[in-house]
Amino acid sequence: MTSLSTPRTAAPSAGDQAERIARIRQAAYRIRRNALDMGEVQGQGYIGQALGVADVLAVVYTDQLRFRPEDPHWPDRDRFLLSIGHYAIAAYAAMAEAGIIPLEELETYGSDESRLPMSAMASYTPGMEISGGSLGHGLGVATGMALGLRHLGNPARVFNLLSDGELDEGSTWEAAMSCAHHGLDNVTAIVDVNALQADGPTAGVLRTEPVTDKWQAFGWHALRVDGNDVASLVAAFDEIGEHRGSPSVLICDTRVGSGVPLLETREKAHFMRVEEHEWQIARTQLEEGLAR
Numbered sequence: 001m002t003s004l005s006t007p008r009t010a011a012p013s014a015g016d017q018a019e020r021i022a023r024i025r026q027a028a029y030r031i032r033r034n035a036l037d038m039g040e041v042q043g044q045g046y047i048g049q050a051l052g053v054a055d056v057l058a059v060v061y062t063d064q065l066r067f068r069p070e071d072p073h074w075p076d077r078d079r080f081l082l083s084i085g086h087y088a089i090a091a092y093a094a095m096a097e098a099g100i101i102p103l104e105e106l107e108t109y110g111s112d113e114s115r116l117p118m119s120a121m122a123s124y125t126p127g128m129e130i131s132g133g134s135l136g137h138g139l140g141v142a143t144g145m146a147l148g149l150r151h152l153g154n155p156a157r158v159f160n161l162l163s164d165g166e167l168d169e170g171s172t173w174e175a176a177m178s179c180a181h182h183g184l185d186n187v188t189a190i191v192d193v194n195a196l197q198a199d200g201p202t203a204g205v206l207r208t209e210p211v212t213d214k215w216q217a218f219g220w221h222a223l224r225v226d227g228n229d230v231a232s233l234v235a236a237f238d239e240i241g242e243h244r245g246s247p248s249v250l251i252c253d254t255r256v257g258s259g260v261p262l263l264e265t266r267e268k269a270h271f272m273r274v275e276e277h278e279w280q281i282a283r284t285q286l287e288e289g290l291a292r
């Protein structure tokens with residue numbers, strides 16, 4: 001990729017658009033493959049979430065974000081804030097695809113001295129804007145950053161990836177109110193609705209639906225898409241890129257384990273165990289899916 005990824009502004013032709021979608025799907029495949037490689041290092045982990053959110057991250061990192069892979073602190077970069085520290089595996093997989101992290105470094109995932117800890121740490125990893133751990137703080141930080149950028153006259157955008165579990169946090173909704181109050185149209189929240197939390201299905205832990213209505217009531221421009229459909233994601237992000245006057249949120253319904261039927265059809269688990277002999281099956285299934 002080029003050193004600066006720039007979102008398109010003019011409407012692309014049908015052929016260009018098909019090429020763009022195909023390119024992003026290839027990137028999503030490699031992000032999933034990277035996540036499986038890292039998962040195998042530990043034998044278990046947040047693999048289901050990483051596979052589920054791979055299409056979203058492929059669009060964000062290879063099509064929407066403006067950044068310089070060799071200069072993670074470039075002042076004009078778009079900021080991508082990962083609220084959910086345990087999704088670090090997914091972020092590293094995407095950052096390797098984007099050229100921010102060397103591919104060969106992924107094998108150090110979660111080991112001592114690695115720059116890639118299992119929970120995201122801003123001080124460890126180039127390009128990781130915030131540390132994770134306590135859920136529900138990403139949107140507040142995004143709001144502050146976006147206000148700061150506006151004061152500086154910096155046109156950079158701020159993206160924040162949240163999980164559906166983070167909608168249980170009061171701090172998320174305080175930030176949502178504040179962000180809308182200030183009309184921060186440089187903020188795009190992305191909510192990964194995988195219908196799962198640590199204690200079980202989201203609907204059973206704490207009912208969050210209707211999610212879109214709630215964001216709209218808080219003054220946000222809200223869209224909801226199938227988060228495993230690259231074409232729908234691209235259309236939604238393009239629409240959001242044009243929106244002015246209020247912050248936007250893209251609610252993405254994703255499937256835990258997406259792209260690997262073996263893991264997609266298994267009972268949903270926040271922390272997934274994959275047996276030694278299953279990793280190769282998972283890779284083969286992933287490859288078969290790309291060929292379809």
Ligand SMILES: Cc1ncc(C[n+]2csc(CCOP(=O)(O)OP(=O)(O)O)c2C)c(N)n1
Nearest residue numbers: 049133134135163164165194196197198270
């Ligand atoms: C403030 C806070 N409360 C509780 C936790 C413990 N915790 C870690 S992950 C998690 C699940 C949150 O839901 P989600 O991110 O949607 O889970 P997933 O989809 O990854 O299974 C919880 C409750 C935490 N990290 N921070």
Ligand SMILES: [Mg+2]
Nearest residue numbers: 164165196197
């Ligand atoms: Mg979840």
